[in-house]
Amino acid sequence: xxxxxxxxxxxxxxxxxxxxxxxxxxxxxxxxxxxxxxxxxxxxxxxxxxxxxxxxxxxxxxxxxxxxxxxxxxxxxxxxxxxxxxxxxxxxxxxxxxxxxxxxxxxxxxxxxxxxxxxxxxxxxxxxxxxxxxxxxxxxxxxxxxxxxxxxxxxxxxxxxxxxxxxxxxxxxxxxxxxxxxxxxxxxxxxxxxxxxxxxxxxxxxxxxxxxxxxxxxxxxxxxxxxxxxxxxxxxxxxxxxxxxxxxxxxxxxxxxxxxxxxxxxxxxxxxxxxxxxxxxxxxxxxxxxxxxxxxxxxxxxxxxxx
Amino acid sequence: xxxxxxxxxxxxxxxxxxxxxxxxxxxxxxxxxxxxxxxxxxxxxxxxxxxxxxxxxxxxxxxxxxxxxxxxxxxxxxxxxxxxxxxxxxxxxxxxxxxxxxxxxxxxxxxxxxxxxxxxxxxxxxxxxxxxxxxxxxxxxxxxxxxxxxxxxxxxxxxxxxxxxxxxxxxxxxxxxxxxxxxxxxxxxxxxxxxxxxxxxxxxxxxxxxxxxxxxxxxxxxxxxxxxxxxxxxxxxxxxxxxxxxxxxxxxxxxxxxxxxxxxxxxxxxxxxxxxxxxxxxxxxxxxxxxxxxxxxxxxxx
Numbered sequence: 001x002x003x004x005x006x007x008x009x010x011x012x013x014x015x016x017x018x019x020x021x022x023x024x025x026x027x028x029x030x031x032x033x034x035x036x037x038x039x040x041x042x043x044x045x046x047x048x049x050x051x052x053x054x055x056x057x058x059x060x061x062x063x064x065x066x067x068x069x070x071x072x073x074x075x076x077x078x079x080x081x082x083x084x085x086x087x088x089x090x091x092x093x094x095x096x097x098x099x100x101x102x103x104x105x106x107x108x109x110x111x112x113x114x115x116x117x118x119x120x121x122x123x124x125x126x127x128x129x130x131x132x133x134x135x136x137x138x139x140x141x142x143x144x145x146x147x148x149x150x151x152x153x154x155x156x157x158x159x160x161x162x163x164x165x166x167x168x169x170x171x172x173x174x175x176x177x178x179x180x181x182x183x184x185x186x187x188x189x190x191x192x193x194x195x196x197x198x199x200x201x202x203x204x205x206x207x208x209x210x211x212x213x214x215x216x217x218x219x220x221x222x223x224x225x226x227x228x229x230x231x232x233x234x235x236x237x238x239x240x241x242x243x244x245x246x247x248x249x250x251x252x253x254x255x256x257x258x259x260x261x262x263x264x265x266x267x268x269x270x271x272x273x274x275x276x277x278x279x280x281x282x283x284x285x286x287x288x289x290x291x292x293x294x295x296x297x298x299x300x301x302x303x304x305x306x307x
Numbered sequence: 308x309x310x311x312x313x314x315x316x317x318x319x320x321x322x323x324x325x326x327x328x329x330x331x332x333x334x335x336x337x338x339x340x341x342x343x344x345x346x347x348x349x350x351x352x353x354x355x356x357x358x359x360x361x362x363x364x365x366x367x368x369x370x371x372x373x374x375x376x377x378x379x380x381x382x383x384x385x386x387x388x389x390x391x392x393x394x395x396x397x398x399x400x401x402x403x404x405x406x407x408x409x410x411x412x413x414x415x416x417x418x419x420x421x422x423x424x425x426x427x428x429x430x431x432x433x434x435x436x437x438x439x440x441x442x443x444x445x446x447x448x449x450x451x452x453x454x455x456x457x458x459x460x461x462x463x464x465x466x467x468x469x470x471x472x473x474x475x476x477x478x479x480x481x482x483x484x485x486x487x488x489x490x491x492x493x494x495x496x497x498x499x500x501x502x503x504x505x506x507x508x509x510x511x512x513x514x515x516x517x518x519x520x521x522x523x524x525x526x527x528x529x530x531x532x533x534x535x536x537x538x539x540x541x542x543x544x545x546x547x548x549x550x551x552x553x554x555x556x557x558x559x560x561x562x563x564x565x566x567x568x569x570x571x572x573x574x575x576x577x578x579x580x581x582x583x584x585x586x587x588x589x590x591x592x593x594x595x596x597x598x599x600x601x602x603x604x605x606x607x608x609x
Contacts, residue, residue: 002389004536006567006574011389011536059593066597067604108428108439116436228590235586239578243589244386250593254600291436298430299502300439303423 007242008052014248020046021060021252028064028253029260030267031276032216034223036061036194039249041118041283048245050111051101054193055231055240056249061195062227063250064257069224072217079168079214083221085175086200089182090189090226097190098233105238108302115287117192122284125198129277136270169210169218177208182222190230195223362560369556371401371412373549376561382534383568390536393418393563394529395455397547402526413456413463413550414520415474416530418563420451421541424484427499443491443499444484450539451512452479455519455530463550474548476504476515511535540565 001014020042028035036057043053072078104110160174181203185196200219204210210218235241264272360380365372375397382391395416404411425448431440456463460475473480481503483496491499507513512535520530534543542564549557567575578585 002387002536004384004386004388004571006386006571007578009537009575059589062590063593063596063600066594067601070598070601108426108442112436112438228594231590231593232583232586235578235589236582239582241578241586241589243574243578243585243592246589247592247596250596254596254604257600258604293437294432295430295437297502297506299499299506300428300430301503301506302426302428 003244003248005242005245007239008048008056008245010047012048012245016046017245017248018252021249022256023252025064025253025256026260026263027256027276027279029257029262030264031260031272032264033276034061034065034195034197035253036189036196037118037122037192037198038279038283039253040114040193041122041287044111044114045286049240050114051105051238051240052242052245054101054114054191055234055238056242056246057193058189058227058230058234059241059243059246060249060253062224062231063246064253065195065220065223065227069217069220072220075217077214077217078221079166079210079218080221081164082166082169082171082178082210082214083218083225085164085178086182086185086218086222087225089179089184090186090222091229093183093186093188094190094226094230094233097187098230098237100187101191101234101240102238112291114192115291117188119284119288119291121188121192121199122280122287126277126280126284129273130281133270133273133277137274140268140270166210169208169214171208171210173208181207186226186230189223189226190233195227197223360562362558364558366554366556366558371399371403371549371551371556373397373399373414373547373557373559375416375545375547375559377545377563380561380563382563382565384540384565385568385571388536388571390534390538392531392533394531395545395547396527396529397559398528399526399549399557404522404525407522407524410457411551412522412556413458414522414528414530415454415456415460415463415548415550416520416532417474417544417546417548418451418453418532419449419473419544419546420539421543422447422449422481423539424448425481425503427503429499429502441495443496444487445481445500445503446484448481448503449479450541451534451543452476452507453514453516453532455514455516455532457518457520457522457528459517463553464548464555465553468555472548476508476513479504510537512538534565538565540567 002011003014004011020039024035024039024042027033027038039060040053040057043057044050048056069078101110104113160176162175163172164175165172181200185200188194188199189196197219200222201215204215204219205212231241267275363372363374375395378394378396379391382393395418397414399412402412425445426442427445428439428442430437432438433440454460454475460469464474469475469478472478481500483491504513508515511533514532516530516532519532520528522528542562545561545563547559547561548555549559566572577588
């Protein structure tokens, strides 16, 4: 079933993109990740221009994060104050990132830049997760218990000025690290078309040492507002948000996520992480190959001003 | 259900806004379409638009004249648009051809889309990675170019004529833009030019059909060309040349227009003319979709 996408200006098969949304939704439901870092590369591989993939994906992440954030809100698992501080940095990062996308598109290097970013991030995260999950699997076989966070420990983060009290997180730390973290994630969100949860969550746990129960909620809270702002910025400055494509992906994603959540409950945590790590490394390898292999056609044509 | 009741206010508000946008959207596009019917859109296009839809030119001394038309002068690009085929048919007034197969006359048909500016980029290997390293900008590149003829155009029309009128893929009249970013040698320019034509041909946007025009009667001929799904909207000039023994007898020109219609038209112009509001609308749709999902399925995806 063909459908003409108004902004991407291409004819696309609805079923293919519905299935793609469903598959990524399934994975994101199963692993509890946002899915942006899987969806954007898949869209690019499927022939959607990189810039349109990034802009449209922001809208889809928004849709899939809203329900999660709402659920966390009901359980009072959101540190609003921390979320707002992260968001302050995030919005600055997003504005800058959207500008950067525009500049890179005009220079004709956006596609390569995005690919390089994906290879780096997917590679690092994939390897880290793989090692961690293999260790966890081995430990669970030998019967040892894996120890979690050790509370009360201090690191360099606690020595910085501008200290703020975050009641919900039971923290009294400088506002600088969360603002910088927010900025970095905002930049990534705009350039790579991701929510950034896969960086935000570990950073909150290990760097800011926030209590685990508010980490996911607070991350989702700031992702909702960040992706909303990023969508509007992309739409107004780069004209690269395709609402039709976004709606197709949302529909697939919402349905896929429901089944993914069910499937995720049947699998063990470390096995899940092992599977996800393998999948991430496969996507990474695909992007790396595109960058390294000599392309069959060295030339490309585009409308002046776009990538 | 409790949760549903709690957020009902917000939800109803968002749905109302969404419905409002959709109503606004459909009426907006209706109005645009009505306006479009009265006067063809003048939009962004070229000087082409100022020209009459039909042009004819008779060579002095020639007894024959050619006339032609296309199967559809206005083609709508709607959400189901997946490319289209158009038929160009024509007749020779005062034909002296004994039979359709005799090859007494030669016909060349050229269908040309909107001219525009394109960048051709070349990848190079930088530290092991394939990156766009050089580029050339061309002006007046037709978005679409199809040529069909009774036999190869080299046998029909002399070289000078083809060069002058831009007949055939090798004679396309696009030019390097003034003020290139990089200085480009003549040899490189030739490569860029060839790459442009090669890429456009592989996208089926440039088409060359040497035996694409067929006579179906002593004076009647026809050709069909395909406009693929990725074609740029705008006016297309269809030029028909009538030849006899390498001499032009008559010329005819008719325009067909490819236009976005309905939802396609509305969303495209919305995204480009009111981009910020379009962004807000997208956000609204996304939020509504998320809220809808959490009320329908009763729990979150996370």
